[in-house]
Amino acid sequence: MDDQPALSRRAALSLLGGAGAALALGRGALAQAAVPTTPAPTFSGPGPLESWNGLGPLIALPQKVPLIRLVDRPPLYETPRAYFQSPLTPAAAFFVRSNLALFPASIDLTTWRLKVEGNVRRPRSFSLAALLRDFEPVSVTAVMQCTGNSRSRFQPRRPGGQWGNGAMGCATWTGVRLRDLLDRAGIQSGGVQVQFQGLDQGAGAPGSGGAEYKKSLDLDDPVLDECIVAYAMNGQPLPLLNGFPVRLVVPGYFATYWMKTLSFIRVLTEPDTNFWMASAYLQPDNPRGTTTPQAVKDKKVKFRPVGSMPVRSFIMTPDETVKVPAGLPITVQGLALSGRGAVTKVEVSTDGGKTWRNAQLGQDLGKYAFRPWSFAWTPKQPGQYTLAVRATDASGATQTDQPIWNPSGYLWNTIERQTVTVGQTG
Amino acid sequence: MKYPLLMGMLFPVVALAVALPLSVLILPTPTVTGQTTAGQIAAPPSPASAATASPPSTSVTTPSVPRTQTDSAVPATRPVPTTSAATTRPASAEFTPVQYAEQVRGVIDRITNGPYTTDSSYAIGSVPQDTPALADGENVDLVRATCSVCHATTFITSQPPLPAATWHDEVYKMKEKYGATFISDENADKIIAYLSAHYTPETRRAETPDAVRPAGQP
Numbered sequence: 001m002d003d004q005p006a007l008s009r010r011a012a013l014s015l016l017g018g019a020g021a022a023l024a025l026g027r028g029a030l031a032q033a034a035v036p037t038t039p040a041p042t043f044s045g046p047g048p049l050e051s052w053n054g055l056g057p058l059i060a061l062p063q064k065v066p067l068i069r070l071v072d073r074p075p076l077y078e079t080p081r082a083y084f085q086s087p088l089t090p091a092a093a094f095f096v097r098s099n100l101a102l103f104p105a106s107i108d109l110t111t112w113r114l115k116v117e118g119n120v121r122r123p124r125s126f127s128l129a130a131l132l133r134d135f136e137p138v139s140v141t142a143v144m145q146c147t148g149n150s151r152s153r154f155q156p157r158r159p160g161g162q163w164g165n166g167a168m169g170c171a172t173w174t175g176v177r178l179r180d181l182l183d184r185a186g187i188q189s190g191g192v193q194v195q196f197q198g199l200d201q202g203a204g205a206p207g208s209g210g211a212e213y214k215k216s217l218d219l220d221d222p223v224l225d226e227c228i229v230a231y232a233m234n235g236q237p238l239p240l241l242n243g244f245p246v247r248l249v250v251p252g253y254f255a256t257y258w259m260k261t262l263s264f265i266r267v268l269t270e271p272d273t274n275f276w277m278a279s280a281y282l283q284p285d286n287p288r289g290t291t292t293p294q295a296v297k298d299k300k301v302k303f304r305p306v307g308s309m310p311v312r313s314f315i316m317t318p319d320e321t322v323k324v325p326a327g328l329p330i331t332v333q334g335l336a337l338s339g340r341g342a343v344t345k346v347e348v349s350t351d352g353g354k355t356w357r358n359a360q361l362g363q364d365l366g367k368y369a370f371r372p373w374s375f376a377w378t379p380k381q382p383g384q385y386t387l388a389v390r391a392t393d394a395s396g397a398t399q400t401d402q403p404i405w406n407p408s409g410y411l412w413n414t415i416e417r418q419t420v421t422v423g424q425t426g
Numbered sequence: 427m428k429y430p431l432l433m434g435m436l437f438p439v440v441a442l443a444v445a446l447p448l449s450v451l452i453l454p455t456p457t458v459t460g461q462t463t464a465g466q467i468a469a470p471p472s473p474a475s476a477a478t479a480s481p482p483s484t485s486v487t488t489p490s491v492p493r494t495q496t497d498s499a500v501p502a503t504r505p506v507p508t509t510s511a512a513t514t515r516p517a518s519a520e521f522t523p524v525q526y527a528e529q530v531r532g533v534i535d536r537i538t539n540g541p542y543t544t545d546s547s548y549a550i551g552s553v554p555q556d557t558p559a560l561a562d563g564e565n566v567d568l569v570r571a572t573c574s575v576c577h578a579t580t581f582i583t584s585q586p587p588l589p590a591a592t593w594h595d596e597v598y599k600m601k602e603k604y605g606a607t608f609i610s611d612e613n614a615d616k617i618i619a620y621l622s623a624h625y626t627p628e629t630r631r632a633e634t635p636d637a638v639r640p641a642g643q644p
Contacts, residue, residue: 041632042558042583042584043583043584043585043586043587043630044586045585045586045587045627046586046587046627055584056584057556059554059556061550061553061554062550062551062553063550069556070580070584071577071578071580071581071584072526072553072554072555072556072557072578072580073526073553073555073557073574073577073578073580074577075553101524101526101576101577102523102524103523103524104521104522104523104524105521105522105523105524105525105549105550105551105552105553106521106522106547106548106549106550107521107547107548107549108521108546108547108548109546109547109548110545110546112521152586157586157587157588159585159588159592159596161584162584162585162586199521201523202576202604202605203575203576203605204576204604204605204606205605205606205607206605207605208603208604208605208607209603209604209605210576210600210603210604210605210606211605240548240549240550241550241553244548245548261521275603275604279603280603
């Protein structure tokens with residue numbers, strides 16, 4: 001570059017772009033970057049977090065769009081609300097959560113294998129090529145939601161990833177039936193659970209929860225018939241941060257079971273007692289997973305591993321950035337989900353939950369998918385309005401305003417609200 | 427002196443200034459971010475400008491060390507500490523654990539990977555690490571060193587104010603459930619005392635704008 005003979009100032013600035021301009025402008029340009037501003041808050045509380053999303057800077061990870069960084073190591077990155085305007089979430093915008101810091105950043109498919117082992121007649125080992133070649137590909141559209149999604153709403157607050165509502169997403173997952181893999185290996189009698197493990201590692205002592213991440217499902221759980229070992233989401237390979245080359249898809253269940261970089265499927269003859277089944281991801285043994293701090297203190301609460309997701313619904317538009325003119329029709333839109341049967345009804349209130357009217361259900365991508373809904377609304381008078389949404393699923397469960405509380409901050413599913421300002425039309 | 431001539435003389439200096447990672451000039455720590463920031467700012471993405479605007483700073487300092495694809499990112503300035511537990515576990519043949527690299531606060535960035543090859547290896551570059559400062563106080567160094575063996579202290583700073591009893595339970599959960607067996611009872615109590623002194627509803631203060639400094643000040 002030094003030996004280029006005649007470089008005009010204009011060409012030099014053009015070549016250097018913004019950096020050249022900043023250097024040429026000197027103090028002026030730098031001073032603009034130094035205007036003291038209050039940094040965005042990175043924590044909330046002790047009251048509940050009010051904002052739809054969790055707090056943190058937007059940071060892009062490899063193969064991902066900028067996501068809201070809650071924690072950098074291990075990665076906890078939340079999907080911004082704007083990505084939920086359609087029922088399928090782009091893979092690049094899908095939230096990221098690893099329990100252990102040392103997840104794989106490089107996979108060599110000549111040596112990587114998915115092993116099916118334990119209490120089986122023929123332990124098997126499958127390459128990605130074999131999964132693609134030797135099995136019928138199947139697809140399911142399903143919501144994946146972190147068990148702790150919306151943890152920041154809890155009162156009293158609980159430690160953990162302080163998610164807003166964005167630790168969820170919905171994709172069409174394509175891969176191999178878990179049953180087909182188990183059938184190739186042949187489950188022997190005496191099996192009670194099937195355990196899943198990826199390649200994540202942590203710095204904790206061997207055998208502890210901080211060393212390995214393993215999850216198990218009961219062999220008689222009907223969800224096993226729905227599970228897919230997925231090599232594609234929305235028709236694309238999985239991002240490494242979302243589990244390349246394959247992850248387990250457990251439709252209707254919380255994401256804790258959706259093992260990333262699934263590499264071991266083990267049939268167990270005894271119930272799994274590892275930390276991630278026996279101590280973590282436990283909910284009070286009732287459908288809403290709720291109890292009280294006092295009951296926990298008094299050791300009166302029976303816990304069980306988390307499983308299916310209770311019904312939820314969300315308002316995506318309008319959001320807090322929108323001011324609506326009175327008399328102008330707008331469409332309130334959002335998504336609903338349930339892991340316990342299809343969403344059958346979504347109702348919207350424009351008076352904070354006093355009265356409810358049915359919303360229109362949108363495209364049906366299957367009972368495990370986000371169900372879009374819309375609601376035509378023409379606010380007549382200027383003022384502050386509180387929109388609310390509640391959904392009902394095929395099990396008959398309807399969202400309520402009764403708060404959820406449990407020690408780990410799981411299964412939040414109360415009615416969502418959105419304040420909207422309606423202005424004069426002039 | 428005529429202006430074009432002046433620019434001609436100054437240009438190598440300006441070019442060098444940009445070619446060096448900007449972070450060296452204006453930011454406290456040299457990071458991968460510096461490289462890619464410079465690459466993004468250089469407007470015309472011609473091969474020549476890309477080559478000069480984002481020099482592989484590691485290969486300048488260690489030119490003789492061949493780097494594999496996954497190693498090509500600048501190593502974290504604070505490498506992830508490992509315990510004996512991690513080192514005694516045999517490394518898996520089929521994958522390389524992720525690398526974390528320091529990143530400047532508030533910068534939206536995409537840490538790039540080296541050029542891909544058509545073999546069967548699939549890799550991403552390093553993952554940005556952007557850890558807010560812990561509150562200053564007694565034993566802050568112990569807390570930082572201990573907790574960051576397994577996770578960034580962002581797990582502390584991102585929490586809501588929590589009662590001291592909750593912090594006690596968290597620290598002992600790390601010790602007893604997450605295998606942080608290297609934490610002595612004495613150190614556990616010091617860590618709890620620190621967290622109680624800075625991160626409870628009574629003691630937590632709003633963040634100071636430590637990420638926003640006047641230009642030219644470290």
